[in-house]
Amino acid sequence: MNDSNRLEAIAPILKNYLVEPYFVEDNGIVQKVYSNKGTFALKKIDPTIGTDFVRHVHLLYQKGFNRIVPIYPTMDGRYAVLYDNNLYYLMPWMPNDQKEDREHKNQQLFRELARLHTLSAKEITVNNEERTEHYEKTIQQLEKQQEFLDGFADECERKTYMSPFELLYCLYYNEISQALKFSKTKFEEWYESTKEAEKARMVITHGKLSSEHFLYDDRGYGFFINFENARYGSPIHDLLPYISRALDTNPKRNDTTIEWMYHYFKYFPFKEDEKLLFYSYLALPIPIIKTTEKYYRKQSPKNELKFVRQLQHRYWHLKNSEYTVMRMTEIEAQQRQTKEGAQQQLD
Known part of the structure; x- marks a missing residue:
């Protein structure tokens, strides 16, 4: 899939976040998205695990555990988007360039x-x-x-x-x-x-x-x-x-x-x-x-x-x-x- 096709494929998903993608890097099940609102990670998961996953992350947030990469809600408050039989969620892109042993x-x-x-x-x-x-x-x-x-x-x-x-x-x-x-x-x-x-x-x-x-x-x-x-x-x-x-x-x-x-x-x-x-x-x-x-x-x-x-x-x-x-x-x-x-x- 070339760059323009990748952009077309994810644009309907990102529309739910009012994010306009400029460029996408393919990392398998994770896409690195450069956009008008910054750099994001868009991840695809199996819809059957989506409900439990979001519930557990929410519970941990409520308990005060904030060392999970944040999951952004859509404009209507959902934490994942069902599209083309897959579930997608959006996170900030972590640079992970910490140099330590x-x-x-x-x-x-x-x-x-x-x-x-x-x-x-x-x-x-x-x-x-x-x-x-x-x-x-x-x-x-x-x-x-x-x-x-x-x-x-x-x-x-x-x-x-x-x-x-x-x-x-x-x-x-x-x-x-x-x-x-x-x-x-x-x-x-x-x-x-x-x-x-x-x-x-x-x-x-x-x-x-x-x-x-x-x-x-x-x-x-x-x-x-x-x-x-x-x-x-x-x-x-x-x-x-x-x-x-x-x-x-x-x-x-x-x-x-x-x-x-x-x-x-x-x-x-x-x-x-x-x-x-x-x-x-x-x-x-x-x-x-x-x-x-x-x-x-x-x-x-x-x-x-x-x-x-x-x-x-x-x-x-x-x-x-x-x-x-x-x-x-x-x-x-x-x-x-x-x-x-x-x-x-x-x-």
Whole structure:
């Protein structure tokens, strides 16, 4: 689509804002619009998510959270325009040319995420039957995964000559199994600590948390974008995918990721049951189990080199996650001991 066609395509939408476009840059689902009223970002989204998205953003504004890129209303007060079977909304264009290191950006991101969760937090009534059903289904699933790990290890060891993947899997088997058992233990502890609770804490989650979705304005303030997947849920739903991606590297002691978490906890401390659930999910070795299942189900001939590389990469992720969880549980234990020691001195 050339420039004039792009202008023609969006002009009817911008008419609702009394904005006259001069030039448009195509950025996929986002158009950068130069106009008589300044530079804007016009974004296209699926109409099915539009209502919830606008409602959640409005609620956050009302709660005093202003670190979302503003959404401009049309002249008749709507916050999105339905046009040609798509929904569009208009925002200011963020320059995002702040020159600072990634670490500082993540510190800001986690602080603002904690504020978002704090301002939107609410207690909801929990159905004990549904919680028990969720617990039993999850335990059953974890036990099936353990059965698969055990069975595949036995099958490999019965062979006279293992494939390179099978040999590597057998070397990793004990650590994968230990991670799965640790995850199951923490999940059981979570259930024991919450099975009598009538309430649970929910927050508005961003839904697609990423450093690419945290932009800076010309004053250097950070703002979240891409709120279309926002919904009420556990704060873990924001943190877990972000932390997991950060740990998807070569093996290393990722203390920086732990610092992000405790920076977040400074502004939005997790309750004990939330920590147990977070540790359970973070320790869960799903990526390496999926790679092993994919190899097991794949018909011959198999690309051994490709599968071995995948298995090794997933193993590194497992070890990085293991270090993070173990270090955080150590810190928690030290904090408890310090608190108990201080209390004993007072007594």
